[in-house]
Amino acid sequence: MSEARKTFWDGVRAELPLLVGVFPFGMIYGALALDAGLSKGASQMMSSxxxxxxxQFVTTQLVSDAAPALVIIMTIAVVNLRHMLYSASLAPYLKDLSLKWKVLLSYLLTDEAYAPSALEYERTGVKPKSHWFLLGAGFTLWSIWQISTAFGIFLGAAIPENWQLDFALPLTFIAMVVPALKNRPMIAAAVSAGMVALAAYGLPFKLGLILAAMTGIVIGTVFEGKK
Amino acid sequence: MNIWLIMLIGGLITFGMRFSLIFLFGKFEIPETMRKALHYVPPAVLSAIIFPELLYRSSQIDFSLGNTRLLAGVIAILAAWFSRNTLLTILTGMIALLLLQAVMGT
Incomplete structure (x- = not known):
């Protein structure tokens, strides 16, 4: 087997354990998007x-709250800011690639593709074919994300109203936030953002969300500086 | 604005962030303060959604025991803290909500 192909499959294999969490997550997204009033086509296409x-979860939430487009777009931007960190972190390993490769791998650079790839690159350093690893991990995740979304859309239409499916959204976020609360600055960021969100809930256009997020980010950063 | 246009712009912004420093490698570094700040984006944004979802009932804060979503949310937070498992947390929270509502008859 060629070096490139072998590295690609290494990436696929490294991604597999993460899919256990990704598949139900994609299904819940698909079902919620439909529940929020998005068409089947839009729900599916948002995943690609x-x-x-x-x-995508946040967008679903804001669509069902009828938030204005500009607020939805700003929120997507804030939620995805962390990808700049991933981009910075992997950049040294991808610097010699063609623009086409850089574009493709950037498109595939999700949390779940970043995590195993960053670990692998730290371990092996830069090798001529190491970008195939990220391609393998990223492509595997992409495929499963599309399939699980489709499953969610299919099943979502069949779930009865009184199951309160919309509650799965804050629950998903709780499952993501709580394990990250490992130190004081993180807790301070989460709690201050939550408090401001409650206080600013009445602001028009769902602007309270952005205000609260900004507050949490500043508080967390300031707290970290004081340590 | 049309949902497709929102998705397209949202997708371009997302791609732009993922592409930004891979593209600019060697020409631009993220300043240290911003690097720190970026770590706090996920907990801040997600908490800003979680708190009102649990506490607001028909546009006012409901801090009572009759607020089944708050109770189920607290149970889910405990489940997340001890299990660190996404799926288990979601399932625990959903089952807690359905049981609480059945018990309280709301």
Whole structure:
């Protein structure tokens, strides 16, 4: 087997354990998007056009709250800011690639593709074919994300109203936030953002969300500086 | 605005962020303060959604025991803290909500 193909399959294999969490997540997204009033086509296509789990969940939420377009777009931007960190972190390993490769791998650079790839690159350093690893991990995740979304859309239509499916959204976020609360600055960021969100809930256009997020980010950063 | 246009712009912004520093490698570094700040984006944004979802009932804060979503949310937070498992947390929270509503008859 060629070096490129072998590295690609290494990436696929490294991604597999993460799919256990991704598949139900994609299904819940598909079902919620439909529940929020998006068409089947739009729900499905968001998984390839935006291709970012938490941003898709937030968009779903804001669409069902009838938030204005500008607020939805700003929120997607804030939620996805962290991808700049991933981009910075992998950049040294991808610097010699062609523009086409850089574009393709950037499109595939999700949380779940970044995590195993960053670990692998730290371990092996830069090798001529190491970008195939990220391609393998990213492509595997992409495929499963599309399939699980489709499953969710299919099943979502069959779930009865009184199951309160919309509650799965804050629950998903709780499952993501709580394990990250490992130190004081993180807790301060989460709690201050939550408090401001409650206080600013009445603001028009769902602007309270952005205000609260900004507050949490500043508080967390300031707290970290004081340590 | 049309949902497709929102998705397209949202997708371009997302791609732009993923592409940004891979493209600019060697020409631009993220300043240290911003690098720190970026770590706080996920907990801040997600908490800003979680708190009102649990506490607001028909546009006012409901801090009572009759608020089944708040109770189920707290149970889910405990489940997340001890299990660190996404799926288990979601399932625990959903089952807690359905049981609480059945018990309280709301």
């Amino acid at each position: 056009i935006v291709f970012a789990g938490s941003a």
